[in-house]
Amino acid sequence: RMNFEYAKKNKVYDGFDVISHGFKHKELTFLGESEIISEIRQDAQKIAELTEKSPVGFAYPGGTAYYNGYITDIMLSSTDIRFARDTDDTFAFYLPENFMAWKPTCSLLDDKLFFLAERFINAEATEDMLFYGWDHPWAITAYNAWDKVERLFKMLSEHDDIVFVSNTEFYELFKNEIP
Numbered sequence: 001r002m003n004f005e006y007a008k009k010n011k012v013y014d015g016f017d018v019i020s021h022g023f024k025h026k027e028l029t030f031l032g033e034s035e036i037i038s039e040i041r042q043d044a045q046k047i048a049e050l051t052e053k054s055p056v057g058f059a060y061p062g063g064t065a066y067y068n069g070y071i072t073d074i075m076l077s078s079t080d081i082r083f084a085r086d087t088d089d090t091f092a093f094y095l096p097e098n099f100m101a102w103k104p105t106c107s108l109l110d111d112k113l114f115f116l117a118e119r120f121i122n123a124e125a126t127e128d129m130l131f132y133g134w135d136h137p138w139a140i141t142a143y144n145a146w147d148k149v150e151r152l153f154k155m156l157s158e159h160d161d162i163v164f165v166s167n168t169e170f171y172e173l174f175k176n177e178i179p
Contacts, residue, residue: 017057017168018051020043020047021058021061029071033074055168056080058083059084067101083096083171087104093129094129098179105130108152120156
């Protein structure tokens, strides 16, 4: 945990795409419509206060088991959220099929991370490919894994045909092609 004023003053989020995770991290399947909207809007407001940007992305509290079509319909109709990540790792490099059920390649803490990165680097791309690593900053800190994340970024950045984008940038690039 970090003091809000310290984080804002020191812009500790620079270089990161800050997306909503719910104001109180409540699992949305247990909430009614107004509670879902409040959970997202309150968090988005705090993020906008901190970063001066309103988030269009969301990470489902509790992961894959805690959202459904009802929840995504509410999010799309009553909030500014336009994409949402779950926690069902694919260990693959395909583009999302649905921006409200965006499945990542793997956790940045996964033992297969560097194996997958090598596969991604060595793959012959006949179409767009996406290596989507995710995790919570607190978990990366708790598991002392920032060096691991930096090694991954260095490894990938040594290849001219790999482009780094945030979730929001990726969404903006593909929002007209992916539902």
